[in-house]
Amino acid sequence: MTKPSKSDLAYFVHPTADVSTEAVIGPGTRIWHQAQVRERACLGVHCIVGKGAYVDFDVSIGDNVKIQNGVYVYHGVTVEDGVFLGPGVILTNDKLPRAINPDGSLKSDADWEVSPILIRRGASIGAGVVILPGVTVGEFALVGAGAVVTCNVPAHGLAYGNPARVHGYVCCCGRPLHELENHQWKCEVCDEFYTF
Numbered sequence: 001m002t003k004p005s006k007s008d009l010a011y012f013v014h015p016t017a018d019v020s021t022e023a024v025i026g027p028g029t030r031i032w033h034q035a036q037v038r039e040r041a042c043l044g045v046h047c048i049v050g051k052g053a054y055v056d057f058d059v060s061i062g063d064n065v066k067i068q069n070g071v072y073v074y075h076g077v078t079v080e081d082g083v084f085l086g087p088g089v090i091l092t093n094d095k096l097p098r099a100i101n102p103d104g105s106l107k108s109d110a111d112w113e114v115s116p117i118l119i120r121r122g123a124s125i126g127a128g129v130v131i132l133p134g135v136t137v138g139e140f141a142l143v144g145a146g147a148v149v150t151c152n153v154p155a156h157g158l159a160y161g162n163p164a165r166v167h168g169y170v171c172c173c174g175r176p177l178h179e180l181e182n183h184q185w186k187c188e189v190c191d192e193f194y195t196f
């Protein structure tokens with residue numbers, strides 16, 4: 001058994017990043033320029049948080065997650081292991097956003113209801129995607145760049161457009177699957193078969 005290196009035991013935070021002392025950061029995670037990680041956010045091991053990314057309070061991020069530049073992950077979001085969030089992805093949390101109450105008073109945290117988002121293991125979310133509250137993106141799904149996701153995406157689903165629709169399925173390797181018969185799908189690169 002090899003002894004873990006010092007870099008495996010620690011995490012890295014760029015001097016310009018703002019990471020709360022109440023956040024939990026896993027070993028080997030790297031947080032880059034001008035990123036912000038709020039109170040009680042929990043990031044797993046070997047994650048990458050890109051320049052200008054925002055991770056809100058109480059957000060849960062799994063292991064080996066790549067959060068690219070300018071991504072916003074708001075309160076109520078859970079991101080499982082091995083997820084890719086492309087540049088400029090926005091994961092929202094409020095289905096009925098308002099700045100004020102009907103009486104004109106400024107809304108507080110107590111005046112709104114979080115609708116959680118769940119991004120399942122191995123899913124990839126392309127650049128500029130907006131995911132609306134209450135959505136689950138399934139394991140190893142692939143959401144194409146610029147999509148607006150308003151409803152759930154199944155495991156291995158290939159979704160794109162505005163609003164996003166499922167246009168097929170993808171392999172764990174990310175390549176499109178080819179439909180055979182009897183709900184069977186095959187990856188021409190990996191020779192893997194799937195049933196949906």
